[in-house]
Amino acid sequence: MNKDTAAYLKGKKKQILETWMGNQVKDAALRDDLMSVAELQQQSEEFLSALLNAFNTPEAEDTESAGYEPIHDILSDISITRARQGFSPRETSTYILSLKQVLSQELEEQLRGNPALLYQELLSMNRIMDSLGMVTMETYIKGREEVILRQTSEISEISTPVIRVWEGILALPIIGTLDSARTQVVMEALLQEIVATSSRIAILDISGVPTVDSLVAQHLIKTVSAARLMGAECIISGIRAEIAQTIVHLGIDLTNIYTKATLASALKMAFSMLNIQVSRAPKQNLGF
Amino acid sequence: MIVLSKEKFPIEKEQDVILFRNRIKELATRTGMSLVNQTKLMTAASELVRNMLRYAGGGVTLLEIVSRSSIPGVRLTFIDEGPGIKDVHQAMKDGFSTGKSLGLGLPGAKRLVNEFDIKSEPGKGTTVTIIRWKNGL
Numbered sequence: 237m238n239k240d241t242a243a244y245l246k247g248k249k250k251q252i253l254e255t256w257m258g259n260q261v262k263d264a265a266l267r268d269d270l271m272s273v274a275e276l277q278q279q280s281e282e283f284l285s286a287l288l289n290a291f292n293t294p295e296a297e298d299t300e301s302a303g304y305e306p307i308h309d310i311l312s313d314i315s316i317t318r319a320r321q322g323f324s325p326r327e328t329s330t331y332i333l334s335l336k337q338v339l340s341q342e343l344e345e346q347l348r349g350n351p352a353l354l355y356q357e358l359l360s361m362n363r364i365m366d367s368l369g370m371v372t373m374e375t376y377i378k379g380r381e382e383v384i385l386r387q388t389s390e391i392s393e394i395s396t397p398v399i400r401v402w403e404g405i406l407a408l409p410i411i412g413t414l415d416s417a418r419t420q421v422v423m424e425a426l427l428q429e430i431v432a433t434s435s436r437i438a439i440l441d442i443s444g445v446p447t448v449d450s451l452v453a454q455h456l457i458k459t460v461s462a463a464r465l466m467g468a469e470c471i472i473s474g475i476r477a478e479i480a481q482t483i484v485h486l487g488i489d490l491t492n493i494y495t496k497a498t499l500a501s502a503l504k505m506a507f508s509m510l511n512i513q514v515s516r517a518p519k520q521n522l523g524f
Numbered sequence: 525m526i527v528l529s530k531e532k533f534p535i536e537k538e539q540d541v542i543l544f545r546n547r548i549k550e551l552a553t554r555t556g557m558s559l560v561n562q563t564k565l566m567t568a569a570s571e572l573v574r575n576m577l578r579y580a581g582g583g584v585t586l587l588e589i590v591s592r593s594s595i596p597g598v599r600l601t602f603i604d605e606g607p608g609i610k611d612v613h614q615a616m617k618d619g620f621s622t623g624k625s626l627g628l629g630l631p632g633a634k635r636l637v638n639e640f641d642i643k644s645e646p647g648k649g650t651t652v653t654i655i656r657w658k659n660g661l
């Protein structure tokens with residue numbers, strides 16, 4: 237970018253910022269519930285200063301050059317924050333796109349008399365802003381992926397509650413895929429509760445596990461062994477008919493493990509293992 | 525055999541396994557496969573993608589709906605460019621594992637489908653193809 241052009245833009249900073257802010261705020265896409273306008277103003281001013289400075293360096297067109305480092309930082313920060321706050325891709329890219337518009341207008345105004353130079357400077361400015369736009373999108377997507385990963389791990393934690401169904405009996409409904417990370421969470425939660433409640437039986441209900449492959453089976457077997465070391469016996473319940481057939485074909489040996497089709501039958505088994513008798517009270521007139 | 529539909533599904537990370545299995549379920553449902561057969565197919569596929577991730581660091585899968593003598597089925601191909609398997613015969617045995625796991629993935633997957641083919645070349649990679657027919661046992 238031409239030195240004079242860069243200097244001109246720098247001189248116009250205040251005006252550019254004002255118009256840009258106006259555009260951002262006016263744009264229906266900006267959600268003031270998500271970010272205060274004052275905050276946006278401050279962020280935008282920092283960004284614009286850094287950008288206009290970078291325009292004024294010999295490597296203005298190389299957005300990977302040192303002058304652009306602070307710009308990348310601010311931009312990444314903005315898009316990551318917007319990704320986390322639930323801004324849409326459109327709302328996020330508006331940030332750069334609306335500034336590009338203002339800069340185009342300024343260049344047009346200043347260089348109207350010199351179409352050749354105007355063309356050249358517009359081209360150069362566009363190249364810079366497009367490249368920054370791509371950075372915005374890349375970081376935005378990274379931010380979204382982070383959100384998804386965090387939600388996944390949160391879900392896997394909240395979805396493994398250990399329930400005390402009876403004195404000495406725990407139940408653990410497992411919902412979703414039992415991968416290695418998940419097994420760790422399940423196993424820790426279970427062992428902790430076994431100790432805390434001195435329980436002797438744990439029922440692992442897998443009716444909510446969609447696929448039982450050899451890895452899941454291995455994880456289940458490991459969990460059962462760990463519980464045994466803590467002095468508790470496990471019963472695996474919720475084995476659906478199609479899962480039972482699949483396990484047999486896979487060749488998984490569950491003969492050393494108590495298994496039941498339903499949670500209710502597992503509970504019954506647990507009662508008898510603990511010599512607990514549950515019976516219906518005889519019908520009588522409760523006359524008190 | 526006619527190919528009725530064909531798509532690619534790259535497998536790069538553990539999270540892909542769940543999406544992959546869900547996609548297979550959709551295809552299997554489209555052929556009218558019973559729940560038991562769907563579950564068998566998904567479990568076999570699960571074993572094979574896990575192997576791809578674990579031993580070859582990922583790969584690519586082809587998901588096809590095929591038809592032979594008017595009977596529809598799902599054909600899945602697992603292609604990786606990992607280290608390959610030195611002795612395929614040994615790897616197909618129940619309980620053989622170089623990864624301290626159950627060693628039931630390959631032999632189990634073979635029992636869960638109607639057609640099973642494995643080709644592996646050390647240093648080049650491994651390709652496994654399976655078919656589960658709608659009405660196959």
Ligand SMILES: Nc1ncnc2c1ncn2[C@@H]1O[C@H](COP(=O)(O)OP(=O)(O)O)[C@@H](O)[C@H]1O
Binds near residue numbers: 606627
């Ligand atoms: N895609 C693959 N690439 C390289 N080696 C493989 C691949 N799939 C399986 N193997 C080898 O075959 C062995 C048996 O696999 P499998 O039957 O799934 O049992 P496991 O995964 O429990 O070891 C593995 O331990 C591994 O050495």
Ligand SMILES: [Mg+2]
Binds near residue numbers: 574625629
């Ligand atoms: Mg395996």
